[in-house]
Amino acid sequence: MKLTKFKGKFAGAMLAIIGTMVACDSDYQVQEEELIVAYAEAPEVLLNTNPGFEEGLTGWSTYKAPSIANDAIIRVDNNGNAKFGNKHLFMRLPASATINGSEYINLGQTLNLSSTKRYRYSAWVKWANPNNSLPSAIISIWARNQDGSYNGQDVWITDGNDYKYLTFEFTPNETGNVFCYISLLTHQNGFDNTDIFVDALRIEEIGDAIVDVDPRPANQNLLSNSFFSQDFANWTTTSYNPHNVSGLNKFIVNDNGNKRMRLELPGASNNTYLNETWIGAYQEVTLYAGNKYVLEANIDRVVPDALQYETIVNLYALKPETPNSPRAWLGDVDYKFNKSENHFYSQVISPTETTTYNITARVFGWANEGNPVSVNFDNIKVKRIE
DSSP states (O other), X not given: OEEEEOOSOOTTEEEEEEEOOOOOSSTTOOOTTSOEEEEEEOOOEEOSSOTTOTTTTTTOEEEEOGGGTTTOEEEEEOXXXXXXXXXXXXXXXXXXXXXXXXXXXEEEEEEEEOTTEEEEEEEEEEESOTTSSSSOEEEEEEEEOTTSOEEEEEEEEOOOSSOEEEEEEEOOSSSEEEEXXXXXXXXXXXXXXXXXXXXXXXXXXXXXXOOOOOOSXXXXXXXXXXXXXXXXXXXXXXXXXXXXXXXXXXXXXXXXTEEEEEEEEOOOSSSSTTTTOEEEEEEEEEEOTTOEEEEEEEEEEEESSSSSSOEXXXXXXXXXXXXXXXXXXXXXXXXXXXXXXXXXXXXXXXXXXXXXXXXXXXXXXXXXXXXXXXXXXXXXXEEEEO
């Protein structure tokens, strides 16, 4: 038990009033109008079963894309490589996984979670075969909410020296079933077996959702120049073009006074050449913990102009890494669609930390399978909703 001056709410804490005291030299004795509070932090509550895999795969669901199922591995080993206890999870994405976005493996549990609580996803992960031909292992740790939105991050592990602690905190957009999982996707730099060890994969309730007051009115657009009427004013444009390909473009389209941002990705001779190539724009905005916001945009696919293949664009709120917390993505992140006409995109996001987020629209070579992409964006908005 701990004594302190009461200065406000204690999220996830049990509070008890001790009484008033007369001021003296002690730091814990204050004027009569102040209250002394004793509090004990609420314990973290483990929600998933069998987090250390000591009972094999009991409680866990697994998925292997059918085309790679014979080569992919998801199993529990007892061979001295566990971080804790005796057993650990072994996952292999095989070199035969070459189709971005569809040839993957994952393991997870579906949990009934509350939109009024705060949760921590954590896992210890080790890259088991760093001597393969790839520069890193890309680990995807995510929570897929009932409304189809995501919380989580992708992590690049560049050495196999030891287990790495991977974690993020989240609050679901709505109460209901949330699929918490770890996944291996095809690499951006080629194809080879990617092996990892996983231990102590835990989903914990860590307290009530933190709610900070957003002083701005509800349903007010928080972004500037949403229609690109001032070209790229207030937007920061970014790109990465490691192969110096032509046709990676960003510009403003003006159709009879109606301006839109166009992002273009050229085609490639195979589905891997442009895996690390992207172009986009973002705008910074402060979002407040515990509030719900809706991210909206109008999207018009110019190429292809029919239904020959699906297109993936990136629309999300990115929380950059800080000294106290890792980076995290909010929203759909990868939005896949097969519409060549103008259509409306809308996704609810729920930040768990009050800070600056990058509202991002981007086209990315990975998962577009070497197909050319040309997309118009306008009316990109973020609004707090009640």
